[in-house]
Amino acid sequence: MPLLPKLTPKKSTWMTELGKHELLEEVIEQFGSPVNIHHLPSFGSNIKSFENELEKRELKHKILFARKANKCQGFVVESHKLNQGVDTASYNELKECIALGVDPSQLVVTAAIKEERLLRLAIQNEILLILDNEDEFIQVQKIANELHTDARIGIRVSGFTHEDQKLYSRFGFDIEIVESFICNNLTSNKYSALSYEGLHFHLNGYSISQRGVALNACVALADRLKEKGYTTHFIDIGGGFLVNYLESQQEWEAFDEQLRKAVKGERDEITHGNNGLGYELLEGELIGRLNTYPYYNEVNKSNFMAQVLDYKAEGEKSNAQLLREKGIEIRMEPGRSLLDQIGMTVARVAFRKQDSKGDWLVGLEMNMTQMRSSSTDFLLDPDVIFKEKPATNDEVEVYFTGAYCLEQDILLKRKLSLSKLPDIGDFVMFINTAGYMMHFYESEAHLFDLATNVFYEKTGDRPALVDFARDAHVQQLV
Numbered sequence: 357m358p359l360l361p362k363l364t365p366k367k368s369t370w371m372t373e374l375g376k377h378e379l380l381e382e383v384i385e386q387f388g389s390p391v392n393i394h395h396l397p398s399f400g401s402n403i404k405s406f407e408n409e410l411e412k413r414e415l416k417h418k419i420l421f422a423r424k425a426n427k428c429q430g431f432v433v434e435s436h437k438l439n440q441g442v443d444t445a446s447y448n449e450l451k452e453c454i455a456l457g458v459d460p461s462q463l464v465v466t467a468a469i470k471e472e473r474l475l476r477l478a479i480q481n482e483i484l485l486i487l488d489n490e491d492e493f494i495q496v497q498k499i500a501n502e503l504h505t506d507a508r509i510g511i512r513v514s515g516f517t518h519e520d521q522k523l524y525s526r527f528g529f530d531i532e533i534v535e536s537f538i539c540n541n542l543t544s545n546k547y548s549a550l551s552y553e554g555l556h557f558h559l560n561g562y563s564i565s566q567r568g569v570a571l572n573a574c575v576a577l578a579d580r581l582k583e584k585g586y587t588t589h590f591i592d593i594g595g596g597f598l599v600n601y602l603e604s605q606q607e608w609e610a611f612d613e614q615l616r617k618a619v620k621g622e623r624d625e626i627t628h629g630n631n632g633l634g635y636e637l638l639e640g641e642l643i644g645r646l647n648t649y650p651y652y653n654e655v656n657k658s659n660f661m662a663q664v665l666d667y668k669a670e671g672e673k674s675n676a677q678l679l680r681e682k683g684i685e686i687r688m689e690p691g692r693s694l695l696d697q698i699g700m701t702v703a704r705v706a707f708r709k710q711d712s713k714g715d716w717l718v719g720l721e722m723n724m725t726q727m728r729s730s731s732t733d734f735l736l737d738p739d740v741i742f743k744e745k746p747a748t749n750d751e752v753e754v755y756f757t758g759a760y761c762l763e764q765d766i767l768l769k770r771k772l773s774l775s776k777l778p779d780i781g782d783f784v785m786f787i788n789t790a791g792y793m794m795h796f797y798e799s800e801a802h803l804f805d806l807a808t809n810v811f812y813e814k815t816g817d818r819p820a821l822v823d824f825a826r827d828a829h830v831q832q833l834v
């Protein structure tokens with residue numbers, strides 16, 4: 357039988373350090389299964405690496421952590437301590453940031469739906485609102501009038517042209533009409549309470565050149581607006597900076613090749629039910645494409661952002677040069693990329709069995725919503741932490757299954773090869789889950805508790821239970 361392809365995750369020292377059965381037993385006993393473990397110092401390192409690139413280019417800047425990528429308060433507190441901001445997308449996110457003591461000047465609201473109480477809270481606290489459509493202008497004007505104050509606004513822009521194609525988005529004002537919209541409306545009495553501060557975009561997908569072109573178009577728009585009397589203080593390029601999850605490009609390519617072979621029936625299955633993860637067989641022809649996050653990326657995180665800044669759309673000058681010359685502040689809202697190497701999800705093994713096809717299933721005390729994103733599958737090999745070390749020749753192939761009463765609660769669609777069958781009470785560590793995976797789709801069906809979120813920071817020679825604190829207990833700001 358051909359071997360199952362491996363996908364070895366990139367893994368920080370702190371993650372390896374926690375791979376001890378006795379320790380995880382205490383942690384799960386205390387916090388339940390699954391538990392989401394986070395590491396704040398690594399979050400700080402990620403922010404630093406972004407800042408380094410910005411400082412190298414002598415750019416005025418602000419990094420606004422996209423709160424929606426992880427629910428923990430700890431990251432809000434840490435962003436604030438590191439003098440960076442937070443991008444909020446709901447009333448509760450904004451309310452919590454304010455309650456935690458984050459300075460209003462460090463907050464932005466980009467919510468797709470802005471209910472009245474959210475607008476009110478933002479305007480009362482002089483927090484920047486990124487507006488998406490004219491109905492929001494009307495609402496903001498009305499509330500600001502009621503409160504006898506002004507509202508700080510930025511404008512979301514979309515519809516950029518990239519390689520002769522217009523990029524579709526359901527968000528924002530079209531780049532071709534936004535200039536006349538601003539010039540015809542902002543000076544009129546209609547929106548007298550709105551004070552324009554800058555431009556914003558957030559693009560779907562992970563293209564550097566699309567972001568480069570969009571940033572360049574915003575700089576050009578800022579120039580035209582300046583002539584009409586509107587000063588653009590910042591341009592916010594949103595998020596979507598790629599992360600590299602995997603050790604090896606060769607493994608990534610081999611996986612893709614083996615998956616295609618499996619779907620074509622040229623080898624035994626490597627996914628549950630021979631799920632093609634986007635590939636399909638149509639009348640003997642392989643169609644479709646891998647529908648997951650692109651887990652292997654040479655250019656990632658702060659380097660990805662740097663390439664957007666260094667992009668030259670036209671002429672000799674890069675975006676960074678243009679921003680520097682014009683004194684425009686660059687802002688960004690990274691979510692996933694600031695959470696790289698920050699978290700893992702650990703679950704306890706509940707049972708082992710063979711299904712009706714003879715495949716081994718390992719049931720875990722967690723469910724499919726506790727490790728899920730909009731991507732079709734999470735393609736990283738988990739670590740199994742055994743109590744009894746495996747003997748040399750016990751290799752077994754398994755699927756991990758979850759607690760929801762659905763046939764599709766298969767935690768990873770991939771079949772995995774383990775050095776032995778786990779025992780009840782062994783632990784499975786899913787690596788690098790802090791960005792979206794652990795929280796974005798988590799639900800409470802069956803009245804299961806939501807997973808506990810904890811922060812780990814080593815205080816002694818060896819990691820111990822006292823090194824773990826619940827998110828709610830992470831030190832409050834003063």
Ligand SMILES: *Cc1c(COP(=O)(O)O)cnc(C)c1O
Pocket residue numbers: 422424425443466558594595596597689690691692693
């Ligand atoms: C989701 C989102 C982000 C963060 O995106 P990442 O891919 O996590 O970096 C930033 N800004 C806006 C407006 C978003 O919707």
